[in-house]
Amino acid sequence: MKEKVTIYDIAKALNITAATVSRALNNNPKISEATKTLVMETAKKMNYEQNRFALALKSGKSHNVGVIVPFINRNFFSSIIRGIEEELYPKGYHVIICQTHEDAKKEEETVQNLLNAQVDGILMSVSKTTQQVRHFKKILKSNTPLVFFDRIKEMDGVSTVTINDFQGGYMATKHLIDVGCTRIAHATVDLALPIYKHRFEGYKQALEDHDIAYNDDYLITTKSDIDAGEKAIKKLLKLKNAPDAIFSASDYAALGAIQQLNVLGIKVPDDFAVVGFSNEPFTQFMELSMSTVDQSPVEMGKTAARVFLEQMKEPNLKIMKKVELSPELIVRKSSSKLTANNKQI
Amino acid sequence: MKEKVTIYDIAKALNITAATVSRALNNNPKISEATKTLVMETAKKMNYEQNRFALALKSGKSHNVGVIVPFINRNFFSSIIRGIEEELYPKGYHVIICQTHEDAKKEEETVQNLLNAQVDGILMSVSKTTQQVRHFKKILKSNTPLVFFDRIKEMDGVSTVTINDFQGGYMATKHLIDVGCTRIAHATVDLALPIYKHRFEGYKQALEDHDIAYNDDYLITTKSDIDAGEKAIKKLLKLKNAPDAIFSASDYAALGAIQQLNVLGIKVPDDFAVVGFSNEPFTQFMELSMSTVDQSPVEMGKTAARVFLEQMKEPNLKIMKKVELSPELIVRKSSSKLTANNKQI
C-alpha cells in the first residue's frame, strides 16, 4: 500500500521547504519560474495529489456540493442530477446526493447534515410537504450558496432555475384548442405549489385568449399517478357537458386518463385528446404515444450548476439569479387530430 | 453568520480542556460519567457539530463513498443509487455520484479522482468499454473497499452484487416454451460482457432442457435500443424457418421488436411472443405491456451498500463477498398466450 505523498516529501526531495512547494503548486506570483517548474515536475513524478481534507480544513471549502431531491430514481430528477454532475465534475466538484422522500422533516435534517459536511453549495428541489423555511435561512446564514430548481420556495437571496410553467400550460392548452377541442379539462396536482399553479394559470389564460369560458367543473385535483388519472376521467365524463380533452399537469395522471378512456371505448385522440406534462420516457414508447411538455431536465441541471458556479466566483457579493427555461411542446398521437396542422414528432 | 463552535469553545465554557471534551464526545471509557453528561449537554446546548474535515484529516476516513455508473438517468442505475443512498445515509455516509458515459478513460480518471478524495469505498458498475483493470487494482492497493454491482469484472479481492442472469435468461426462455413457442430467438447485446453471456447461457440451457435444438441463426447481436430491435425482427423474419418468439436481453430492443412486428401486422403475442429484460418502467405502461425480467435494482443497491458496510466493520481482514440476487419473471401481455396458465400481472 503506497503511502500518500505530501508536500513535505517533495520538499525533502528538492531540499527546499514545504511552504515553497505549496506556493509553487498554487501558482503563487512571488516565486521563481525555475523552482516552480522544478516543483511541478517532481510533483508529477512522485504522483503527488493534494489532500482535500487538509485543504478543506484550512480553507473551509470542501469542493463538494449537496443535491437534494425527493427521489433519485425519477427520470426528471435523475436527469437534472446528470446535468449537474456533468457541469460540476470538470470544475473539480463532487456531487453528493440525498433524497427527502417528499418528507419535510427529512429535508430539514438533510440540509443540516449537508451544512455540517460543509458543502460549498446546496442545489435542491423542495419537497411537496415543506412549509417551513427556517432550514433554508440557516443555509443562507452560513453563507452557503443555495439554488432551487423546479420546485422553489420564494425567498430573498436564493437563486432559482425553473421552466416557464405558465408558458407550458399555455402551449399545451392552446394546442388542444388548435386541434379543435373546446371543452378542455385540466388535471392539477396541488395548486399550492408554484409549478402547478403556473401551469393552471397558463391553461386559464389560453382559454381566455381564445374566448373559451373557464369552467370550474373542468378543474380536477389529482395525485400524480395512474390511478388518479383514471378516477379523473370517470368523474369528468359524468358531467352533463363532458369535456373533449384534458391537459394534465402530470404524465402519470394523463396515462391513467388514456387507459380509462380506452376502457370506456372512447377514441383518443379523435373523441378525446390528451396532453401530459414532463415528457417522461414512457410517453413516447406507448403505442398511442402521448403529447406532453418537455422540461429539458438535463439542461435545467446544467443551468443550476452554472448559477452555483457564478455564485462561487463572487464570494463577496450576494447574487440572486432567477433563470427561467422555456418548455417545449411535444405533439404526439394522443392529441394529433386530423383537423390540425401540427408537426408530428 | 454564526461561527462554527469547536470543542475548544465548549471546553472553555466548562473550564476543562479540549481533549477531555473530545473524549466525552467519543464515549471514551476512561472518563467520569459526570463530565461526560455535562459535556454532552453543553455540546447540544451550543449546537456543536463535529468538523468532518478535521476528523477526516486525522483519521483518513471521509465518510463518503463514491458510486460510479455509466449514466445516472437510467432507471436501472438511478434505482440502484436510490438503494445505496437509503442504506448508507442513516449510517452517516454521503454518496458521491459520478458517471462514466460508458467511457473507459473517464472511468479510470474518475476512480483516480475519487481515490484522491479519499472516499471510504467505491461502489460501481463497470463501463461497457472497460478492458484494463489497473485502476481497480489501484483501488485495492489503497485499501479502499471495492464493490461491483451488476456489471462486474472478475478479479481477486473484489466483492460483487449481481443478479443471477443465467436464471433470468432461463426463466424467460422457459416461459416462452411454456406458452407454446418452439422457435425462440435471442437478442443479445455483447456476449463479451458477463451479464449478457449468462443470459444467453440460461437461454440455451432452457432450450436444451426442453429438447429444443439451439439454432445459431436465432442468435442475434444488437445494440440496446429500439432501432436495433426493429432491425433484428426484420432479419429474423427473413429466415426460412422464422422464429415465433424472441427473448431479448434488452427491454429497448424488445420494444423495437414489438413495434416492428406491429408494422408488419404480426400479432403479439399470439403469432409472436416477446420477453424483454430489466423491467424498465415503460414496459408496464405500454398498451401491449411487455413481459420482462425484473432485477430489483433498489434491492441491489441496498445489498451493495450492506456489503460495503460489512467490509468497513472488519478493516483488517480482506472480505470478498459474492452476492447473487434472484431475478423475477414478470409476465405481461406481450407473451400471454391463451394456451398458457400464467399469472397475469
Added chain:
DNA sequence: TTGTATGCGTTATCAG
C-alpha cells in the same frame, strides 16, 4: 524569492 512559524479542529499519546 524563500524559510519559519502558526493555525484550521480533532484525536492519540504521554504524563500527571
Added chain:
DNA sequence: CTGATAACGCATACAA
C-alpha cells in the same frame, strides 16, 4: 480520570 502536546497536510503572515 484529566491536562498538555503533537500530529494529520496544507496555506499564509511574517521574517529574512
